[in-house]
Amino acid sequence: EVQLVESGGDLVQPGGSLRLSCAASGFSFSDSWMSWVRQAPGKGLEWVATILHDGTAKYYVDSVKGRFTISRDNAKNSLFLQMSSLRAEDTAVYYCAKDKYGDYKDWGQGTLVTVSS
Amino acid sequence: DIQMAQSPSTLSASVGDRVTITCRASQDIGNWLAWYQQKPGKVPKLLIYKVSSLESGVPSRFSGSGSGTEFTLTISSLQPDDFAIYYCQQYNTYRTFGQGTKVEIK
Numbered sequence: 001e002v003q004l005v006e007s008g009g010d011l012v013q014p015g016g017s018l019r020l021s022c023a024a025s026g027f028s029f030s031d032s033w034m035s036w037v038r039q040a041p042g043k044g045l046e047w048v049a050t051i052l053h054d055g056t057a058k059y060y061v062d063s064v065k066g067r068f069t070i071s072r073d074n075a076k077n078s079l080f081l082q083m084s085s086l087r088a089e090d091t092a093v094y095y096c097a098k099d100k101y102g103d104y105k106d107w108g109q110g111t112l113v114t115v116s117s
Numbered sequence: 118d119i120q121m122a123q124s125p126s127t128l129s130a131s132v133g134d135r136v137t138i139t140c141r142a143s144q145d146i147g148n149w150l151a152w153y154q155q156k157p158g159k160v161p162k163l164l165i166y167k168v169s170s171l172e173s174g175v176p177s178r179f180s181g182s183g184s185g186t187e188f189t190l191t192i193s194s195l196q197p198d199d200f201a202i203y204y205c206q207q208y209n210t211y212r213t214f215g216q217g218t219k220v221e222i223k
Contacts, residue, residue: 035212037214044202044204045204046214047212047214050212059211062118095160100163101166101167102151102209103151103166103206103208104161104163105163105172
């Protein structure tokens with residue numbers, strides 16, 4: 001059974017930084033593309049970033065380019081999202097998702113990031 | 118960037134109704150389109166991928182169609198468990214979600 005468990009969400013001040021983690025199990029992590037998807041309170045889903053199985057390519061939504069970095073550690077079956085220069089509009093639940101062919105069958109339960117002073 | 122526009126934003130329907138949700142892409146996305154269902158406080162659930170392929174375990178009352186830039190999700194006979202928010206998502210170029218369609222009880 002695929003399991004994705006996010007952690008690292010917290011309350012952070014505008015301009016601050018935060019690192020999210022996602023622990024994966026139940027599938028071949030090193031063969032899987034992985035993504036972060038977020039959902040602001042009461043709003044819709046927004047794709048944030050995707051990383052290839054070997055980390056050789058990374059893709060981002062325009063609104064986070066230059067501020068967020070997606071990475072992975074295949075030896076530890078872990079996915080990360082380093083977030084810096086955080087803004088109020090980054091407040092959201094951040095989901096880790098296993099990329100099937102670009103669609104997402106498997107999701108974590110999410111971790112809440114709140115950017116506020 | 119590819120934009121996805123869903124209509125309507127809200128849909129009021131009764132149990133047993135046939136329901137159709139439309140999703141339009143700002144450019145041709147081929148058949149790289151998925152549909153999700155999300156209930157309050159829950160994780161999104163993949164219903165359909167590649168326009169019309171039903172995800173395992175999803176009831177056959179859900180179906181998808183379309184190509185290029187216009188796509189539809191149809192629920193043939195709405196059930197009480199189907200009241201939720203539905204999202205389309207393109208994965209032709211990066212990924213983009215539609216803004217969502219809330220299916221509520223009439």
